[in-house]
Amino acid sequence: MIDLYYWPTPNGHKVSIMLEETGLSYRVKPVNILKGEQFDPAFLEISPNNRMPAIVDHEGPEGRPYSLFESGAILLYLAEKTGRFLPEAPEAGYDAIQWLMFQMAGVGPMFGQCGHFLGYAPEKVPYAIERYSKETHRLYGVMDRRLAESEYLGGETYTVADIATWPWIRVRWLHEIDIDEYPNVKRWYETVGAREGVRRGTAVLAEDEVIGNPTEEAREALFGARQFGGRE
Structure with missing residues (x-):
């Protein structure tokens, strides 16, 4: 089982699409970046750059849990794990x-x-x-x-x-x-x-997708001084 730390954005959709395409079992762990949940200390342990998406693969290398952040790295990891969507040659x-x-x-x-x-x-x-x-x-x-x-x-x-x-x-x-x-x-x-x-991948949490016209709370979470505050 893979835990997907996610919010419906282009970067988030990369990984939800990949998981749907590969058929891997996963469960969504919403990270509402509009409310600042990306700064939660538990999430920062997984994604120190306070960005989603991130994953925890509970059946990682040698059967141990393995966490990974950065969407490009996650795609390569999942491609290698499944042998799909990255040519072997x-x-x-x-x-x-x-x-x-x-x-x-x-x-x-x-x-x-x-x-x-x-x-x-x-x-x-x-x-x-x-x-x-x-x-x-x-x-x-x-x-x-x-x-x-x-x-x-x-x-x-x-x-x-x-x-x-x-x-x-x-x-x-x-x-x-x-x-x-x-x-x-x-x-x-x-x-x-x-x-x-x-x-299917773009349908994950589609009801929460908001692009443009951010509230003041969302603007502060996305672009405000909290970005520079480090761990809480």
Whole structure:
């Protein structure tokens, strides 16, 4: 059994989708980041960076409980555990890993900043909006060119690279993206979104999904001084 520490965000959806796709048994441990539950000392023991998702695999290496944070690392761990969604052949495997790293280092941080300055920042900062909007469009262009020559981001098969990236395209409205401008991304997005595991994964705690227009309590939990307070 795997405990999934989770809230319905793009990063959270990566792991819920992976768990649904692999068929592993798991139970959800909600971490309401809008109420500051990511700062709970018990959660910090699992995820010292006060970010979800995180997991505890009660049947980890050598049968011992094993905890893991950072969504990309979790995807690789679950892929190795199940032998799924990461090709065994070295070249194909690293093709998938490099596009997973592209998501972790590019898509996630840049799309996140774009969404923050467009929808969450308490005041409009034109330079930041222009900077991150342009970078978001640039990254869409990179993906569109890749998907013009490949069925999926990591290659010709569905991999952790697609699982990691798809949730960020799902919230493209927050980044003011017209997906019709990127026809190859659109084709891929629709193909991945039609998978039953993806549908089930994005349905986890869907009733609690809130994007944009944060309350003052949520703004403080997500962006306030508490981020710098360390352990309580």
